[in-house]
Amino acid sequence: MDHFAVIFGKQDARSPLTDAVTELSWSSQRDEIARSMSVRMKDAPDIHVAGMLMCFSQQTRGVLLHAKNQFFHGPIIKVEKDEFTNAWELEANEISWYLAKNKGTRPYLKGDAGEELQRFIRTTGIDFRCPKLGFTLDERYGTMPHSELILDVLQKAYERSGYRYHLDVIRTDQSFYLQVTREGTNTKVPIFIPDQMEASTAGYSLEETYTVVTAQKYKDDKLIASVTKSDAGGIKTLGRMEEILEVEENENPATVATQRLKSLSTPKQIKKITVKHEDHTLAGLRAGWLVLIKTDHVSKWIVESADTSFRNGLYTVQLVLERREA
Incomplete structure (x- = not known):
């Protein structure tokens, strides 16, 4: 696969998996703490759970295996090997998955919600960054996974402001950090046209409507x-x-x-599309991104869920979208 790489890492060791990969797929959902990925391989080197799966696409000029080109980084949580055909299937989650595997003991948040959430999660040793969310908290939570605490605070932020937030993993040259990001603030904004679409449906939903x-x-x-x-x-x-x-x-x-x-109070306008493209700069497309659809006019949409597969240099993306008016 040109301009695309998959690496297995365990401590300081690195093993290239690119040539062994037959298909990758990854997905993200609104209100989930981490993306998930599945990989199918043939004749791969020995793989272990808890090793790191690292995926790169050519998003910038220069060396492919650079932090700016990495769009997935996280632990392999399941490994299956066919002992007759030597075919492998892996399941991995984004590094933020560990927030769901560790609990905080009765966290107490008092002050600006964003600042307090950042302060508490950082006590675990994680580089966690959160902007001010526009409201204050004075709440003692029960013992719960860190992921549930984060999602509860972000849900409260949505209830107060109407803005939704998601958690992103930002890679640096040496490490990474977790960043709470408001939906629709991605700097790379995809524009899809009808010629790229295999399927498209449009409609309305009352599921999140209240009068x-x-x-x-x-x-x-x-x-x-x-x-x-x-x-x-x-x-x-x-x-x-x-x-x-x-x-x-x-x-x-x-x-x-x-x-x-x-x-x-207004019914939500929704759209589902299936898109095929070869643009490596869009490998990181995830729930929470703003995307544009260009027909006889340009309309704005927020990604509620994104399911992507990559095979033979071609991306196939199934998107569930919510209309964004402004």
Whole structure:
């Protein structure tokens, strides 16, 4: 495979797998902590679980095996070898998968949500970076995996701001760090045209639609404030669907209810496409990316899920998309 490489690493040892690979596929989903990858190989060198799978595509000029060209890095969690044909199947997850395999003991977050999340995860020794998320927390969590804590805070950020976030792995020359990134802020924005598409469907969904939002504030387990905002037109045409949120002590329930109703009261426009391309710079495409579709006009979409396979130099990508208006 030209301009593409797969490497197996165990401690300081490195073994090239590129020539043995017959097919790779990887996927990412919104609200998941790590991407997953499957690899099929023939006549490969000896592979072990807990070794690292590293994948590179020619995204920049220069040496292929450079940090800027690496789009996947993570532990091999399952290995199967056919003892008759010497065919291998591997399953690997992004390095952030380890956040789901370690728990924090009753973490307490008090202060800016992003800063507090960053502070706590860094106590584990992980280089974890998170921007300010625009709200504060004063919450004692139960003992839980680090991944669940991160996803809970990011869900709260979405409820307050209407912005979704995902976790990305950023490679450096010597190491890596984990970065919380707002959806749609990718610097490389793919543009797909109908000629690249094998399939395309479009529609709407009510799964995340609410026409009534109630924001409640509690103190010492007692309800001290409750504000309900409704979309009368939406109730008439779509039906009554109510979301109830608990707000923090310093938040205004009316403001939160108004903001959430605005973002939730319209049915979500969705699209599913299957795209084929040969662009190695798009190997890292994942849930949370902004993509453009160019027909008689250019429309903006956020990737909810991405399933990619790579074989014989050709990428096949199945995308579930959500319309982005601005």
